Amino acid sequence: MTAARLAARLGGRRAFVTGGGSGLGLALLTHLAQDGWTLGVLDREPARLEAARAALLAAGAATVETYACDVTDEAAFGAALGAFAAHAGGLELMVNNAGVAVAGRIEVAPLADWRHALEVNVLGVALGCRLALPHLARAGRGLLVNVASAAAFAAAPQMAPYNASKAAVVALTETLAAELAGGPVGAMVVMPGFVPTRLLESMRAPPAEAALAARVMAASRLSAERATAMILAAAARGRLYAVLPFGYALLWRFKRFFPGLFLRLVVGLRARAAGGGSTART
Numbered sequence: 001m002t003a004a005r006l007a008a009r010l011g012g013r014r015a016f017v018t019g020g021g022s023g024l025g026l027a028l029l030t031h032l033a034q035d036g037w038t039l040g041v042l043d044r045e046p047a048r049l050e051a052a053r054a055a056l057l058a059a060g061a062a063t064v065e066t067y068a069c070d071v072t073d074e075a076a077f078g079a080a081l082g083a084f085a086a087h088a089g090g091l092e093l094m095v096n097n098a099g100v101a102v103a104g105r106i107e108v109a110p111l112a113d114w115r116h117a118l119e120v121n122v123l124g125v126a127l128g129c130r131l132a133l134p135h136l137a138r139a140g141r142g143l144l145v146n147v148a149s150a151a152a153f154a155a156a157p158q159m160a161p162y163n164a165s166k167a168a169v170v171a172l173t174e175t176l177a178a179e180l181a182g183g184p185v186g187a188m189v190v191m192p193g194f195v196p197t198r199l200l201e202s203m204r205a206p207p208a209e210a211a212l213a214a215r216v217m218a219a220s221r222l223s224a225e226r227a228t229a230m231i232l233a234a235a236a237r238g239r240l241y242a243v244l245p246f247g248y249a250l251l252w253r254f255k256r257f258f259p260g261l262f263l264r265l266v267v268g269l270r271a272r273a274a275g276g277g278s279t280a281r282t
Contacts, residue, residue, distance in 0.1 A: 002232035003035035011141045012092040013062070016084055017039035018071050018128060019098030022047030024147065024195055026055075027094060027224035031232055032129030035062035040084035040091075041068045042098070042189045068197045071098045079081075081131045090139040093235075094132035096125040097147040101199050102161040103209040114161045114202045121165035126172060133185065142185040143235060150248045153255055155266055158209050166191075177240055188235055189256070193248045195227050213219055 007013045012039040019025040021043030029039055037085050041056070042203040043049050043062060056064045058147040065087055067080035085091045102109065110261050112247055136142025150168035173189035180187060222245050234242035243249040255262040 001035055001036065002229055002236055004043065005236035006093070006143075006232055007018065007035060007037070008273075009093040010139075010143060012090065012181070013037040013140060014040075014085075014088045014091050014093065014139075015093035016042070016081060016091060017097055018038050018042045018124070019043050020095075021052050021061075023199065024192070024224045024227060025095070026052055026232065028097070029056055029061075030059050030225075031228050032093075033057075033059035033064075034069045034262040036060055036062050036122050038062045038088045041065070042069060042071070042080055044070055053265075070120075071096075071128060074127055077127060078131050081128075081135065085100040085135040085205065086198065091132065092139050092142050093145070094136060094146045095147065096128040097125055097145075098115050099147065099165075099199070101203040102237040103159050103203065104161065104166075104206055105158055106160045107208070109161050110213040116204060117161040117165040118168075121162075122168045122172070125169050127189075129176060129179070132224060135182075136185045140184055144150070144176065144185065144187045145231070146171075146187070147190045147192075148173070150252070152191055153252055155190060155263060157267065161265060165223070174240070184201065188240055188242060190231050190234075191241065191243045191248070191252065192227050193222055193245060193261070195222050195224050 013036060015037055017025050017029050017040070020029050020041035029041060029052070029152060032039060039056055039061050041052055043052070046068045049068055056098065061130045065084050067084070069076035069080055071077055086217050098120065100120045102113045110162055129146070132144060136144065146169050151159060151167040152166040152170045155163060169192065170189050173187050177187040226251060227244060230244045231242050243252045
């Protein structure tokens with residue numbers, strides 16, 4: 001079981017996940033619960049937290065502590081993480097999963113939407129890393145997992161706020177990995193393709209962009225459960241990057257060698273998707 005292999009690598013079973021009330025965050029927590037981990041769950045929605053807590057305990061979690069706050073609230077976020085570490089006696093795994101979706105042309109998307117994407121998707125992740133690092137270091141071994149997106153490299157038109165924020169998460173994690181090199185704490189960045197979650201429920205976007213995103217997400221074959229298994233397997237192997245599924249990993253490598261050709265391909269795929277026939281196949 002991938003969660004068990006990760007626990008063996010880290011030497012413990014204590015994890016804290018942001019955005020854990022639903023979607024990918026809850027799927028990750030469920031896998032960990034099935035291996036008996038002690039879990040901390042942070043989400044903005046108290047009702048989701050209550051449902052998640054009951055489900056995780058039923059799945060086998062040792063204990064589940066929940067915290068209702070926003071990842072942009074430094075004081076509340078820090079208090080939640082500190083309370084969990086004190087309750088659990090430490091921390092081995094921190095997953096910065098909370099995020100928001102924002103779309104729109106660069107010259108059209110409101111500046112407030114740009115700030116929203118950057119504050120949650122970038123500063124929320126940076127804050128999670130800053131707050132978790134002392135706890136992870138004290139545990140002797142630890143791992144920071146930052147959830148970005150394939151949008152970080154795909155450069156899809158009309159998605160600049162989201163693309164830029166997720167690319168920043170990749171750069172942040174790479175820098176963090178360099179700073180932590182040789183030490184007891186590691187870092188990993190996850191770049192999944194579309195995973196059917198509740199992300200689009202709060203999406204800020206023009207109607208046409210929101211409709212296109214919904215079509216592409218509905219066409220995805222990458223479930224949160226399958227994505228979670230792949231993420232935990234990569235974490236257990238000590239990988240820095242987890243690009244999933246395999247088709248997206250190929251695209252990521254293709255762009256690194258042929259960036260100009262990749263962008264022309266993106267423009268063509270975007271035109272086809274906007275015409276109503278989604279090209280997403282995950």
